[in-house]
Amino acid sequence: MFEYGRVVEGDHAAVVAFGSFFNWQLQMHRFLVPGLLTVGTLPSTRAAIEWASSADGHQLIGERMALAESTYDIVPGTGSETRRPDNYGQCVWGPSGSHKYDFAITKDNKDSDGETSRTECFANVFEAGKALAYPFPRSSYHYDTDPNHAITEDSLDKPHISLDIEFDVSKNNGASVVDTQYFDFENFETNAASILYRSTGHSAGRYKYNLKAYDFEGVDSKDCSTCLSVTDMYRPTGVKGSCQNAYKDGFTKANVDELKYQVDKLVEYRQKADNNKCSDDRCDALGLVRTNFFGVESERDSKADTKVDDALQSWKSCLSDALTDAEWAKLTTSVFATSPSSPSVFTCARSCKYDVTLKEFYTPYSCATDYGVEGQDRRQCAGDATQFCNFTQTVTAKASDLVSKVQVALKPSPVKPPIADPKTVFPGSTYDAPSTTSKELHFDVTCDNNAPEFATYCTSQLQVKVSDLFQLEATLNTDNDAVKALLVNRSTTTANPIVFWRVKNTLAGTWQEISSATGDLKDSKAVLTFPQFKSELIFEAYTACGKVGDSITWTIYVHRTEVVHIDDWWYSMWDCGAAGKCNVEHTDFRVCKFKFDPQCDTYLSMLNPSDAKNIPIDPLTNDAYKVCEYKDENKNKKTCSEGCWWHYASCDTASSEEACTNRIREEGSRFVYCGKDGAHAPQVIEQETLAMQMLLQDTLSTTAAPVSTTAAPSPVEVRIKWQFYGMTCSWKYQNSKAAAPFLSTALLGTAQPAFNKEVAIKMQNVDVTEVTVSCDFFFKSNAAAADVKPTKRSRSKTVLIQNCDHPRWNAERPTDQGRYIKDTCDVVSWYSEITGLKPRQPAPFQACKGALVYPSDPSIEDGKATTIYVETNSTGLTCCNPKAPTTVAPFTCQTLPGSTSIGLCTDSKDPNIYYTRSVKFFGESMADAAQSYARELLVAGGLLAAVAVVAAVSAKKTSAAGVDLDDAYMQLLA
Secondary structure, three states, rough: OOOOOHHHHHHOOHHHHHHHHHHHHHHHHHHHHOOOOOOOOOOOOOOOOEEEEOEEEEHHHHHHHHHHHHHHOOOOOOOOOOOOOOOOOOOOOOOOOOEEEEEEEEOEOOOOOEEEEEHHHHOOOOOOOOOOEEEEEEOOOOOHHHHOOOOHHHHHOOEEEEEEEEEOOOOOOOOOOOEEEEEEEHHHHHHHHHHHHOOOOOOEEEEEEEEEEHHHHHOOOEEEEEEEEEEEEEOOOOOOOOOEEEEEEOHHHHHHHHHHHHHHHHHHHHHHHOOOOOOOOOOHHHHHHOOOOOEOOOOOOEEOOOOOOOOOOOHOOOOOOOOOHHHHHHOOOOOOOOOOOOOOOOOOEEEEEEEEEEEEEOOOOOOOOOOOOOOOOOOOOEOOOEEEEEEEEEEEEHHHHHHHEEEEEEEEOOOOOOOOHHHHHHHOOOOOOOOOOEEEEEEEEOOOOOOOOOOHHHHOOOOOOOHEEEEEEEEOOOOOOHHHHHHHOOOOOOOOOEEEEEEEEEOOOOEEEOOOOOOEEOOOOOEEOOOEEEEEEEEEEEOEEEEEEEEEEEEEEEEOOEOOOOHHHHHOOOOOOOOOOOOOOOOOOOEEEEOOOOOHHHHHHOOOOOOOOOOOOOOOOOOOOOOOEEEEOOOOOOEEEOOEEEEOOOOEEEOOOOHHHHHHHHHHHOOOEOOHOOOOOOOOOHHHHHHHOOOOOOOOOOOOOOOOOOOOOOEEOOOEEEEEEEEEEEEEOOOOOOEEEEEHHHHHHHOOOOOEEEEEEEOOOOOOEEEEEEEEEEEEOOOOOOOOOOOEEEEEEEEEOOOOOOOOOOOOHHHOOOHHHHHHHHOOOOOOOOOOOOOOOOOOOEEEEOOOOOOOEOOOOOOOOOOOEEEOOOOOOOOOOOOOOOOOOOOEEEEOOOOOOOEEEEEEOOOOOOOOOOOHHOOOHHEEEEEEHHHHHHHHHHHHOOOOOOOOOOOOOOOOOOEEEEEOOOOOOO
């Protein structure tokens, strides 16, 4: 059975079969059915016209039977024509007989080639058994058997069928179009289904059909009307690509291109979507929401008004588009604006959210009476619920995507130059030269322990700005085409506008921002200081998208210099015998040895001192020893009382205060006379000693908290070493008007030769002769440039000479009365020159060979005499002798026993004895006594060369003649 607009399953096949069969019966036997014709005796008859539907055979039979019973009469003829009343029923369209059918297109019909044909948007609904199976026009005359009834517009007076079709295919209920067509009975009865189908516009719309059958003289049938509405309910469908959200880590061309492929497929999904040919325009719902690198989301950009074949290029470039002004502003804003310790960085992720829903416009046409307001758009936009594809693509931009390289480079000419060649300055070290590769800088701050800031490494001497040493460099990742595309509208060719730096000194531990404008600390009042031996400058570069690469660490070494006394070395070079200030026995001079050995301990310790504490520490109080405190032989702390104290090591209680004062004058300030219970005058500290800059290596102690329970030990400080560049020395008597230079090695550089020089120094006619030897020493820092002049430091030593012999009689030579000395030698022995017309002739027992120091004049008035220093040849000077021959042995220049170079005038015939006396007067003991000074020289010299401490040895010795020898002090130096 049929209902409005649809076929109810189950009855359809039976109805169609019966309708077709009955249609055939009607055609074959229409004239056999009672009532089709009325026959009478009237003068004429007229055919009656009715509509016979193939839709319902039972209804048709019923009507025919009723006609037979009521109208099949034989009527007597009359003289006038008659027209029977039109008692035929209304026509019937289709099985339902509803006279209307609302058809919905729900599939895409394909023709034999698989292509959609517009003529097949919907099937022929007018065929027998279909929803609007057409009604057959009927006439009492068999027009369909008469081939002579062709109808044209100029023959409408003949029997025919008229077809009026009102088309409404507008979108806004506009005026309908009516089309009228004419057909003869035979053609229409045979081909009506095709005629109606072909006459219908094959597109969605509403079609109203009105059929009317005409006989001769315009006799017509009742109107036979129906309505067909066609609504497109088939929606576009397409083959989707991936509709999954996609994420890529790293803003690279490869990642962007891979994501673009998904967008290409999305655009293709829209462009290539299938639809039927009866469809209206597409009204796809599609849009794009952009989220920039810093999380700011845009309004949805709808593209619904774009044509279906639009390539949507802006979608395909969404991820790779150039930076917006907002993004650029964020990228070029310092990440340290809030705090250098907490950079404000982002997870830079650019997102594009795409959505496409396939839709089309359609007009819901209907055969309903109320069909809307004319002029109002009736279209609706709809799509299949499954035909959509939405996804979000996200790609992150890491700092390394934007910036390929950062480095903190050492400037070619730093404002604060570091040590250029540390391996030369610190031989044997593994230090590297300053370079961007080594990231290691060494500085000489010329800081010694006299400086108030010594403990903090003289930070005022090394205060640097970042730009004094470094230039900060950042390189754009120009190999990354995706990044190049981001910056296409920006004028910069470097990464500087988007890279921000901070620096931290390990000691301070506080991050400080570096100004991108100046390359220095943003706090213009701040500078970098290094208050310890080894510091680390840690640089970090950031973009708004995070940290660029690893931290860059530069190691900074600050090398101090140390004030170190050179006194130990200076005094160790001298050996004036163990007889205090006494002269060589029986002579008028004193011998001092001056020795320079570049391998001796005191010299090497001066240039390479250790950090061993030279002041003992009391283990009970943990306090350093004070002056006049010392360790005894049992290592116990004692206080020196009424004795000559030497540098925490000894206390000579046998020494008088005067003798100790003389030691201080001759041997240096490490001697102090300590009164009762250790009372003492302040130590004498020479200013030259305090100013001396030398190398000292020590272990840096620190009070900083360890970074962990197993903190690495502090680095061993390596300070700058010095090299010895020679000396110049001179002698000068206390009252002399000029000094006598005697040694200069300053032009030899570091190639200083060893020497061992003995000097015989003549007494003057005073109780105690004072002769001062002064030396200028030259040192040069290993860190100094080649053109820097050596540093000069000076030392002096006073030699005291006293006649320790008793007056005596010339008993050995009673006959000459010694007059030749007074009359002969009183002039020649004072000649100052040793060559020329008047060469100096030493008197008996005066020095005659070797290095000699003597005044030019016997006067002791200030400024009267000058100091003479000469060195004789190996044979020495000619000694002064009587002018006339004598019976006694002459005085000749012979080597002083125990000396290697000094000679004196003696008449001894024994090379081991220079002063003899008659046995009959003095006995054998005198020869022994004469050799006492030689023994002192030998013993003292050996001890001085062998030991590294100072010991005070006191000995009172009395000769056989009753001569007291002064306290003999032997200095034992390292």
